Amino acid sequence: MRVLIIEDERVMAAEMEAFLRKVYQCDLAYTARQGLEKIEENAYDFILLDLGLPDKDGLHLLQEAKKNCPDAACIILTARGQLEDRIRGLDLGADDYLAKPFSLLELQSRMQAISRRKYGLKDAVIPLADFQVDLQKRIVYFEAEEIELSRKEFDLLSYLLLHKNRPLTRMQLSEHIWGNYAGDDYDSNYIDVHIKNIRKKLSAFASVEWLQTIRNVGYKVKI
Amino acid sequence: MKLFTKLTLFITLSKLAIVLLFVSLLPFLVDRIAYQYNDYYLREQKKKVLDVIRRNGIQEYLQGEETYGSYTMLKEEYISLEPAGPTVQRDTIATSRRLVEGDTLTYRVLSHTFDYQQKRYILEVGKKTATISQYNKPLQRVALSVLIGLIILTVLADLIYTRLLLRPLSTIIKTKLINPRFPFRDPLPPVKTSTTDFRYLDDMLIGLMGKIKAAFEKEREFTANASHELMTPVGILQNKMENLLIDEELDEVQEKKIMGMMKTLNRLKKIVHSLLLISRIENDQFPKTDTFSLQALVEEVMEELEHRLQEKQLRFAMEVPADVMLSGFNHDLVFQLVYNLLNNAIRYNRPEGEIFVSWQPHQLMIRDTGTGIPPEELDTIFNRFKKVERTENEGYGLGLSIAATIAQYHDIRIAVSSEVGTGTTFTLIWPYALKAEQSDR
Numbered sequence: 001m002r003v004l005i006i007e008d009e010r011v012m013a014a015e016m017e018a019f020l021r022k023v024y025q026c027d028l029a030y031t032a033r034q035g036l037e038k039i040e041e042n043a044y045d046f047i048l049l050d051l052g053l054p055d056k057d058g059l060h061l062l063q064e065a066k067k068n069c070p071d072a073a074c075i076i077l078t079a080r081g082q083l084e085d086r087i088r089g090l091d092l093g094a095d096d097y098l099a100k101p102f103s104l105l106e107l108q109s110r111m112q113a114i115s116r117r118k119y120g121l122k123d124a125v126i127p128l129a130d131f132q133v134d135l136q137k138r139i140v141y142f143e144a145e146e147i148e149l150s151r152k153e154f155d156l157l158s159y160l161l162l163h164k165n166r167p168l169t170r171m172q173l174s175e176h177i178w179g180n181y182a183g184d185d186y187d188s189n190y191i192d193v194h195i196k197n198i199r200k201k202l203s204a205f206a207s208v209e210w211l212q213t214i215r216n217v218g219y220k221v222k223i
Numbered sequence: 224m225k226l227f228t229k230l231t232l233f234i235t236l237s238k239l240a241i242v243l244l245f246v247s248l249l250p251f252l253v254d255r256i257a258y259q260y261n262d263y264y265l266r267e268q269k270k271k272v273l274d275v276i277r278r279n280g281i282q283e284y285l286q287g288e289e290t291y292g293s294y295t296m297l298k299e300e301y302i303s304l305e306p307a308g309p310t311v312q313r314d315t316i317a318t319s320r321r322l323v324e325g326d327t328l329t330y331r332v333l334s335h336t337f338d339y340q341q342k343r344y345i346l347e348v349g350k351k352t353a354t355i356s357q358y359n360k361p362l363q364r365v366a367l368s369v370l371i372g373l374i375i376l377t378v379l380a381d382l383i384y385t386r387l388l389l390r391p392l393s394t395i396i397k398t399k400l401i402n403p404r405f406p407f408r409d410p411l412p413p414v415k416t417s418t419t420d421f422r423y424l425d426d427m428l429i430g431l432m433g434k435i436k437a438a439f440e441k442e443r444e445f446t447a448n449a450s451h452e453l454m455t456p457v458g459i460l461q462n463k464m465e466n467l468l469i470d471e472e473l474d475e476v477q478e479k480k481i482m483g484m485m486k487t488l489n490r491l492k493k494i495v496h497s498l499l500l501i502s503r504i505e506n507d508q509f510p511k512t513d514t515f516s517l518q519a520l521v522e523e524v525m526e527e528l529e530h531r532l533q534e535k536q537l538r539f540a541m542e543v544p545a546d547v548m549l550s551g552f553n554h555d556l557v558f559q560l561v562y563n564l565l566n567n568a569i570r571y572n573r574p575e576g577e578i579f580v581s582w583q584p585h586q587l588m589i590r591d592t593g594t595g596i597p598p599e600e601l602d603t604i605f606n607r608f609k610k611v612e613r614t615e616n617e618g619y620g621l622g623l624s625i626a627a628t629i630a631q632y633h634d635i636r637i638a639v640s641s642e643v644g645t646g647t648t649f650t651l652i653w654p655y656a657l658k659a660e661q662s663d664r
Contacts, residue, residue, distance in 0.1 A: 009455055015462035019469070052451055079454035080447045101458030101492060104465045152530070166469055169482055171489055178527065190530045215475075217482050 001045040006035035008053050019104040032056035039065050044072045051078040051085055059088055066093045073114045103172055105163050128161055129223055130206035142205035152177055153198050160221040169218040227389050234381045238374045245370055253359045261355045262316050265333040268348045281339050298323055299351045307345040311336055391416035399428045442506050453495050460488055497621040501628045514550035518543045521580055524562045531569045543582040552633050560629040563622040564589050564649050587651040595643035
């Protein structure tokens with residue numbers, strides 16, 4: 001899949017590319033003009049669009065992109081934090097919206113969710129050792145048996161699965177699950193409670209050794 | 224009291240006072256004038272008599288008799304001329320009784336003594352008092368009705384003119400003072416008036432509103448820019464660290480160090496988030512147009528906090544009727560407000576403690592069985608960066624200050640009562656109740 005990253009902060013663009021290039025083929029554009037050129041030349045599956053571009057308003061670019069690449073999924077990235085930006089962006093046909101600073105893991109998870117929505121159910125059921133995870137129906141199966149997980153437990157497991165073989169910190173996990181409630185952050189420890197529950201529920205059926213604890217750091221799904 | 228009401232009252236009452244004063248003085252005045260005129264008339268009569276005597280001699284009257292007396296037909300006036308003793312000296316006008324043909328009548332009498340050919344005479348000219356004041360009553364009536372007519376006319380003219388004069392002022396008050404839609408997004412037209420005072424007032428208000436609007440726009444721009452400038456580097460750092468963590472060659476020590484950095488960065492992120500949120504609320508950037516069920520909102524919040532409740536093994540009870548609907552609020556902000564309060568109720572609770580959420584008309588109460596807040600700290604808990612004893616899981620002191628900002632934004636009052644060791648109750652008093660309370664007073 002081909003991704004166009006339109007982002008004027010070069011360092012940021014480079015980090016996004018470094019992270020995404022393992023899965024996607026990435027092109028970079030640092031200005032709206034470059035972005036438009038790229039959109040005209042190539043067909044993209046994803047356009048990651050920063051709204052604060054130096055030469056043109058990002059929302060305007062979004063309209064252009066929708067004309068040239070109607071199939072591309074657009075995710076708006078912005079640090080301006082304006083509520084109207086989000087509403088207008090989604091009105092103009094953006095598929096999702098991420099406020100900076102965002103986690104690269106979160107970005108990838110959103111992209112996958114859009115893929116599932118847009119391109120059918122191909123990878124909706126993912127094998128996880130002896131289990132199957134149906135991301136569409138949000139159910140974990142052992143053979144034909146449904147295993148009941150709470151909403152948060154399922155979110156956690158599918159996030160770990162999506163980023164399998166990578167250590168995810170408690171903070172990254174809690175940010176995904178509880179989002180960014182401004183105020184106080186002491187959620188990280190509660191991740192442990194959920195992981196414990198997941199292990200308990202799944203180990204009744206088969207081994208859960210693939211769900212590894214990385215001491216003092218977080219968790220990892222190793223398969 | 225409104226200026227127009229005051230002026231109306233003053234105009235009417237002052238005119239009324241004038242009427243009363245005039246009514247009470249009128250009989251006295253008319254009487255006085257009548258008597259004065261009468262006295263003048265008597266003196267004229269006296270002069271005429273003396274003139275006749277000087278010209279024609281006293282016998283013109285006496286005709287050889289000792290005395291002279293003459294009455295008009297209805298005994299309304301009389302003249303008398305009598306000799307008087309040489310010691311009598313009189314020149315007065317007085318009211319006195321006279322016996323005329325068996326009737327006792329009251330007269331206004333001028334008495335005058337004069338000498339004629341070495342003999343002293345006394346002249347009396349009298350007029351019946353009833354005759355003097357016979358026109359008083361009709362005069363009074365006419366004067367009074369003319370006065371009342373004039374007063375009514377001037378009161379009406381005054382009121383109409385005052386009303387016209389004050390109309391621009393009431394327009395200014397209505398459009399610019401009572402109902403200004405802060406932060407004055409649409410400029411209001413200047414009020415039409417030829418009164419320079421109102422012109423000045425209106426110009427000043429329009430100027431001030433423009434300034435406030437400009438300041439607001441500036442702040443809005445500032446929060447957007449500050450947000451961008453602060454969040455972009457934080458984002459870059461976060462993404463760099465995330466990429467570092469993926470590196471397979473990382474050993475455990477390095478991993479831990481990166482983790483520590485991420486944790487610190489996260490703290491920075493949350494603080495910036497919170498401050499920007501506060502300044503966005505203060506900048507009126509959230510529409511207050513949502514309608515939602517309070518019970519559903521508390522349930523949503525509790526869903527988010529369920530895990531914390533379980534970990535501390537707290538008992539949670541809620542008594543909020545399902546039909547309590549809030550409208551004209553921002554759902555996300557009220558959610559955040561309730562979230563922050565419930566979050567605190569959990570955090571500062573004792574293990575196996577209780578949280579009780581209840582509703583009385585227009586009041587949402589959140590009671591916990593936590594450590595409580597010492598009385599001397601109650602005043603400052605809503606201050607930004609208020610430091611409390613830090614434990615490992617401590618926040619950054621912005622939760623309550625965000626709650627206070629949201630509450631203020633929605634005209635919700637927060638009341639706190641607390642007892643150290645027993646627990647704390649936060650009460651959210653919804654603006655409807657506040658208004659009712661105020662009008663009760």
